[in-house]
Amino acid sequence: DIQMTQSPSSLSASVGDRVTITCRASQGISSYLNWYQQKPGKAPKVLIFAASSLQSGVPSRFSGGGSGTDFTLTISSLQPEDFATYYCQQSYSVPWTFGQGTKMEIK
Amino acid sequence: EVQLVESGGGLVQPGGSLRLSCAASGFTFSRYWMSWVRQAPGKGLEWVANIKEDGSEKYYVDSVKGRFTISRDNAKNSMYLQMNSLRAEDTAVYYCARAAITVTSYYYFMDVWGKGTTVTVSS
Numbered sequence: 001d002i003q004m005t006q007s008p009s010s011l012s013a014s015v016g017d018r019v020t021i022t023c024r025a026s027q028g029i030s031s032y033l034n035w036y037q038q039k040p041g042k043a044p045k046v047l048i049f050a051a052s053s054l055q056s057g058v059p060s061r062f063s064g065g066g067s068g069t070d071f072t073l074t075i076s077s078l079q080p081e082d083f084a085t086y087y088c089q090q091s092y093s094v095p096w097t098f099g100q101g102t103k104m105e106i107k
Numbered sequence: 108e109v110q111l112v113e114s115g116g117g118l119v120q121p122g123g124s125l126r127l128s129c130a131a132s133g134f135t136f137s138r139y140w141m142s143w144v145r146q147a148p149g150k151g152l153e154w155v156a157n158i159k160e161d162g163s164e165k166y167y168v169d170s171v172k173g174r175f176t177i178s179r180d181n182a183k184n185s186m187y188l189q190m191n192s193l194r195a196e197d198t199a200v201y202y203c204a205r206a207a208i209t210v211t212s213y214y215y216f217m218d219v220w221g222k223g224t225t226v227t228v229s230s
Contacts, residue, residue: 001169034216036152043202043223044144044152049216050209087152091215094166096142096154 002026002090006099012107017078021102023071023088032092035064035073038101039084047086048073078104109133109219111203116224119193127188127224129203134219137161137181140206142217143188145199145226153199157206158186170196193228200225 003026013019023033031051036044046055048064051071061076075082083106088099115127129141143155156177157166165177176189186203201224204217 031212032214036217038152043220044217045220046216046218049207049218050212050214053209053214055216055218089152089154089217094157095168096157098152098154101151 001095002029002093002097004088004090004097004099006086006088006102008102009100010103010105012105013078014107015078015080019075019078019104021073021086021088023066023073023099025069025071025090025092028068029090029092031067032090033064033066033071034089034091035062036087036089037082037084038087044087080106109205111205111219111221113201113203113221113224116201116226118227118229120230121194121228123193123228124189124191125193125226127190127201127203127226129186129188129221131184131186131205134205136179136184140208140215141179141186142204142206143177143186144202144204144217144220145197146202146223147196147199150199155201156188190226193226195228198226198228 005024007022033051035048038044047058047062052064063074065072086102110132112130142157158177174192179186203221205219207218
């Protein structure tokens, strides 16, 4: 199974900050990497698919990068509604696996 | 409106069974792979199973193999998860999700999610 490791596990930031979350795969997964946002009590929502493609309707302050084993999710200017938990997920091979999540909190 | 609605969750004793349903609307259900994803209380997301558009291929996470069965009825725009021999560690919110695919390169991602149904396994 492919293990996905996110860092950091939690992040304290302020509105307007630029933040980057990292996701590392235990083996190469090309660009088969997706990013999801989840707010408490809600279903996840896809932000980025295929490592760097922005899902329709997602604000352009979100961007993704990377290929192979190392990936990033960047939020260029944090907004109040961005405080949530973020997960990476690989769809290179089954079982599909998620990172452990990065909880973003208000500083 | 594209929508997925889960049902069938509840409280069940260890060793018991439960059948979850996922009703799809607003899109051509038979053209998509579908997934089940779960989330234990206070924990992260865990992919559980996938089923191909026509039901001919099914994949499971190791922890549920031999106990859970994913199926679908395209005539009813519905997907199911039959859960047998339930354990305390199966306690979670279960989400159904649509697995979209990019036009080129076959990148899969889960683009539509239901609100989830809660399964509690406890005596």
